[in-house]
Amino acid sequence: MTDTMTSPDASLALASEFPPATEAAWRAAVDAVLKGKPFDKVLVGRTADGIAVQPLYPRKAGAAPLAARAPGLPWTVAQRADHPDPAAANGLALEDLSGGASGLTIVTRGAIGDRRGDAMVIDGLADLDALLAGVMLDLIPVRIDAGTSAGHVAAMLAAKAERDGIDPASLTIAFGIDPVGAFARRGTLEDWTGAAAKASDAVLALRRRGFGGTQLVADGRVIHDAGGSEVQELAYVLGSAVQYWRMLEAAGLPLAEAAQALSVVLSVDADQFLSTAKVRAMRKLWARLETACGLAPSHLDLHAETAWRMLTRVDPAVNWLRTTTAVFAAGVGGADHVVVEPWTAAIGLPDAFARRIARNTQLILIEESNLHRVADPAAGSGGMEALTDELCKRAWAQFQEWEKAGGIVAALSANLVQPAVAKVRAERAAAIAKRREPLTGASEFPNVHETVPEVLAAPKRETRRGAAPIDLPAAARGERFEAQVKAFASGAIRSALSRLKSDTIFVEALAPIRLAEPFEALRAKLDAVTAATGTRPKVFLAVIGPVAAFTARATFARNLFEAGGFDAPIPSGFADVAAIRDAFAASGATIACLCSSDELYAAEAAHVAEALKGAGAKQLWLAGRPGDLEEGLKAAGIDGFVFAGGDVLDFLNRAHAALDA
Structure with a gap:
């Protein structure tokens, strides 16, 4: 019997049982899943330079390896x-x-x-x-x-x-x-x-x-x-x-x-x-x-x-x-x-x-x-x-x-x-x-409860000044550099050679930045409050209905508010509007966010918002897009809506402003 697993010339008979894979067939399958959504917007990414990144590419035939470091040697x-x-x-x-x-x-x-x-x-x-x-x-x-x-x-x-x-x-x-x-x-x-x-x-x-x-x-x-x-x-x-x-x-x-x-x-x-x-x-x-x-x-x-x-x-x-x-x-x-x-x-x-x-x-x-x-x-x-x-x-x-x-x-x-x-x-x-x-x-x-890792104390070592100046020849074909070498060999310090x-x-300097700095600034502000008071400012998540109804939006809201330094634990649920109101009053929070399904929002959100406002909430949010409910929800006391695709930094800055009010 021929060993089809080890023979270099053996064909994969199993693969021959399937129709050949083609890009057209793949695209047809993708379009069926997209259900009319634009291919270019859903599956084609863009770099910061606008370069399109396709989801699928054919192999580039005839490509040769680029010459880089010596083959087989580590960097x-x-x-x-x-x-x-x-x-x-x-x-x-x-x-x-x-x-x-x-x-x-x-x-x-x-x-x-x-x-x-x-x-x-x-x-x-x-x-x-x-x-x-x-x-x-x-x-x-x-x-x-x-x-x-x-x-x-x-x-x-x-x-x-x-x-x-x-x-x-x-x-x-x-x-x-x-x-x-x-x-x-x-x-x-x-x-x-x-x-x-x-x-x-x-x-x-x-x-x-x-x-x-x-x-x-x-x-x-x-x-x-x-x-x-x-x-x-x-x-x-x-x-x-x-x-x-x-x-x-x-x-x-x-x-x-x-x-x-x-x-x-x-x-x-x-x-x-x-x-x-x-x-x-x-x-x-x-x-x-x-x-x-x-x-x-x-x-x-x-x-x-x-x-x-x-x-x-x-x-x-x-x-x-x-x-x-x-x-x-x-x-x-x-x-x-x-x-x-x-x-x-x-x-x-x-x-x-x-x-x-x-x-x-x-x-x-x-x-x-x-x-x-x-x-x-x-x-x-x-x-x-x-x-x-x-x-x-x-x-x-x-x-x-x-x-x-x-x-x-x-x-x-x-x-x-x-x-x-x-x-x-x-x-x-x-x-x-x-x-x-x-x-x-x-x-x-x-993770607002993280432990900050240790770093070394950086000693305050400043550049030494006040050395007697040493004259250097004009820069030409190495004469200035050689004079510097001679000076350093004799014990000179940089300030003696600097003017x-x-x-x-x-012009405008190209100063370094870190991408997370805006979020870190918000976190740092509430970290300082926590250190001073012993309690991290909270956002009360007013979950409505059963766990299946509120978990997705409550998780979204928790991640969003904790990105700004708040503590936003997810409750296990409440029996009624009165229980939500009482839990909020006991939480010590001044900000609340309603979390549930669209169906329960239509039935309960306005009542919950009115109860929370009555209990002293300075600011009320609702997780999700309000749709046709927006006017009524705002009338009931909702101050804003948090949702995927919104400006999270704007949401968080508004929430921070409520703490300062």
Whole structure:
């Protein structure tokens, strides 16, 4: 007998018993279920850039894997070194490295990655020594995220390597010099000519010293943090890259070397498919950019970081799920290095446990899921390929628009980028307010009785001032940078090498936001009331009828009001209107919400509303759309209606106002 389970040539006879599956047959079955509802509105999603996401795609024939990191090798499990005190940061970093991390990202005060404003202060070589004590720099990749201080930190690293006899070529350091990103985040710039001269001076000196790695970075996080779209993030990265290539060419560096001087940072979030497609699109766009400039496509050093804006302060354990999804997307997309924001990062300075979870999120996906072993697993997937190609198409078009304005610096200076980002941010905020984009733990399924996890106390370590100024030569071909290296090697601190900024360009800054902040502000207000009084403000759910009649709407109402910080327990039911009134009076609540079926609303809602108003209710809501009953219900005392698709933040703000009345 032929073994049909193991023979490679065996056909699946079982499948032949069924009619062939066709898209037409599937569509006919779908239309039968939709019963006249529009296919495009029900089953076709849209990204923030308006890209249609279809429910079904055919396989893309002939698709080849995109070249990314070396096949079969894992990405760098990078950990943030960001404790304000370099010595304390060193202890955490050594624990990270001994616990499985394979790289470090040094985050200093004022950097793009310093969203809380409490990151590390590195004033001089002594601080850098304290941070890196016991760290074998020649064994791990390091990325510097230092904002306007990146050049100074780079000079300190050069001084350290020279003093300690470390071969610069043995190091892999992404120095992260990024005057465009600093301008976009801060909203101020001395002028591009001066900023470009200083950046070029540092790049030329670092390359002359032979450091391995990259000197400049095109950092898309500044767009993502501010609420921008995937297309805007990609286009901004392309614009920054071209701005830097032109800058280095003008400084005398051949274009091929200029291209190798850059790395890229992207944000990845809980939208797995979109984040994977974005990372893949970056590879394709980079190759296209190099080809357009007459260069042979080369490897792009691509760093991914889990998104700041998706993190929540409330129910922060959900951040474990968000960051796991984001790391999965980055790994599948082909990122070379990945950083996970610890799950408590939105609350404060993460402790050792939070950092352990951050690195283990990656290690489990590598060591247990073997996620790195397949080169570009998304290749050929119809949906992923279509999304990748559409991101490429739109990002390239947006990049060209900003190029027509004179480049990304000119576009930022003319406030062309900021309103586009603000528009996307506002549209997403509206979707979140109506819970079309739910935030688990914040806008959906809140837990008002949660225990807030511990974070580290961030010491108040300020930048040292008052050092005697040291004159530096003008930025040219590395002379200024070399003077900084010499000064730091002699014990100078940054304030001695810094001068008051004489910025001439002032624009709207692309400040970081988190999507859950409006809900968290409401929660925080009532958390403070709870802490002061010992009792959480309540919303009384006036359930009418049997359990089957009220459970769905009572559950909806509880989730809605608790998202604003109220306590809204669901009662087991009441015998009559008098029992509802008495229970409300005993609850201590001043706000009530009626919950039941449409049929019982028609029969009982007005009587219940009148009874609750008589018992002292300041505000009455009804869960559901009122339909023809609206006029009568309002006359009976109903102040508003809560329903799916409504503006939840508006509902909650009105409820909060009743507490203040």
